Amino acid sequence: MAYTTINNGSLFMNPKIYTGNGGTQTITDVNFEPDLIVTKGRDLGESPWWTDKVVGLTKYRYSDGGAADSTYTTAVTGTNSDGYVLGNQNGFNNNTNTFVSWNWKANGAGSANTDGSINSTVSVNATSGFSIVKWSGSAGNATIGHGLGAVPKMIIIKNLSDAYYWVVYHQATGNTAYTRLNTTDASSSSLNMFQNYTPTDEVFYVSSQGYVNGGGGNQMIAYCFADVQGFSKMGSYVGNGSADGTFVYTGFKPAFVMAKRSNSASSADWNIRDNKRSPINVASQVLQANLSSVEGTASGTLIDIYSNGFKPRSSGSGVNAGSSLYIYMAFAEAPLVGTNNVPANAR
Numbered sequence: 190m191a192y193t194t195i196n197n198g199s200l201f202m203n204p205k206i207y208t209g210n211g212g213t214q215t216i217t218d219v220n221f222e223p224d225l226i227v228t229k230g231r232d233l234g235e236s237p238w239w240t241d242k243v244v245g246l247t248k249y250r251y252s253d254g255g256a257a258d259s260t261y262t263t264a265v266t267g268t269n270s271d272g273y274v275l276g277n278q279n280g281f282n283n284n285t286n287t288f289v290s291w292n293w294k295a296n297g298a299g300s301a302n303t304d305g306s307i308n309s310t311v312s313v314n315a316t317s318g319f320s321i322v323k324w325s326g327s328a329g330n331a332t333i334g335h336g337l338g339a340v341p342k343m344i345i346i347k348n349l350s351d352a353y354y355w356v357v358y359h360q361a362t363g364n365t366a367y368t369r370l371n372t373t374d375a376s377s378s379s380l381n382m383f384q385n386y387t388p389t390d391e392v393f394y395v396s397s398q399g400y401v402n403g404g405g406g407n408q409m410i411a412y413c414f415a416d417v418q419g420f421s422k423m424g425s426y427v428g429n430g431s432a433d434g435t436f437v438y439t440g441f442k443p444a445f446v447m448a449k450r451s452n453s454a455s456s457a458d459w460n461i462r463d464n465k466r467s468p469i470n471v472a473s474q475v476l477q478a479n480l481s482s483v484e485g486t487a488s489g490t491l492i493d494i495y496s497n498g499f500k501p502r503s504s505g506s507g508v509n510a511g512s513s514l515y516i517y518m519a520f521a522e523a524p525l526v527g528t529n530n531v532p533a534n535a536r
Contacts, residue, residue, distance in 0.1 A: 195420040198444055198521035201294045201317035204463040211284030212277050219272035224295035224312055225321060226265055229476050231287040231484040235280040240265055243299045243312050243321045244410060250347055252370050252478045255354040289466060291445060295321050304334030304391045311336035318415030328404025330384055332392040341388050341413040342423035343518055345370060350407040353400040356382055359516045361425035362451055371479050373457040419524030430511025434501025441521035442496045448517035456506035460490050464522055470494060471502055
């Protein structure tokens with residue numbers, strides 16, 4: 190699929206910061222009706238909570254652990270064309286605490302997909318290369334339709350029904366390795382998660398492992414991401430161990446970067462930076478997908494964000510250990526040059 194150039198990335202993926210009020214409130218200026226919402230307290234030691242419209246907004250999973258889904262009716266209670274509505278649930282809207290949500294646009298509750306050996310429900314955004322995929326596990330080798338019309342370069346999978354850790358496929362580590370979103374562990378080939386097959390433009394592969402295809406009717410979810418020129422990049426870089434780190438070219442000005450060291454468990458958190466919490470360089474405000482910790486400014490995780498990519502500004506192993514492979518996902522605030530010929534500005 191040839192994706193249309195996206196001149197304004199915030200119409201498809203957008204971070205949003207807000208302050209809780211302990212009651213109900215409408216979160217606005219998201220710029221679209223979100224289908225995946227990931228919420229994290231900035232000054233509150235709470236898990237990163239994930240919810241989406243395909244599973245339903247009353248169902249939540251947290252990426253710093255492997256538990257099955259929880260049900261909350263007073264967290265995200267609805268969405269609208271410019272954001273979403275919050276109830277008084279702790280961890281989402283505590284009075285005076287500050288929060289960030291990372292929001293993606295797919296296509297609502299989804300529709301049936303029969304491309305794989307197991308039928309799936311898929312909510313896909315044909316412009317931004319993002320889909321949410323739900324299926325019932327079979328405890329056997331299977332293919333699952335993802336609806337992108339392009340090869341996904343990163344897939345995040347979670348068993349919703351049982352206590353299994355999160356599994357990440359990333360094109361840089363290949364089809365024989367997987368990485369856990371909820372730990373610092375290095376990428377591993379100890380389990381055959383993906384049948385040693387690379388995803389196609391129609392399906393991805395899962396094995397009989399309960400982490401990726403639990404049996405007994407286990408409900409499974411996958412978040413699939415393709416590379417879209419000028420908007421999204423599921424890439425990698427090799428650290429140089431210097432405070433003047435490796436420049437990582439994305440072709441756009443990132444609004445969101447999540448990166449992890451993949452060859453070691455040492456200081457290997459899934460570090461997240463975004464343009465709302467760190468609007469100017471250095472991008473020092475960091476949260477982790479695998480931790481409930483409050484927001485920090487650790488010197489070992491500093492990066493600069495440029496009009497066409499990002500650069501580690503530390504020799505710390507969290508972002509730039511020498512000769513170490515880092516995998517990342519990044520989404521654009523604006524392309525380097527869009528179809529309207531307006532260049533992205535440096536920060």
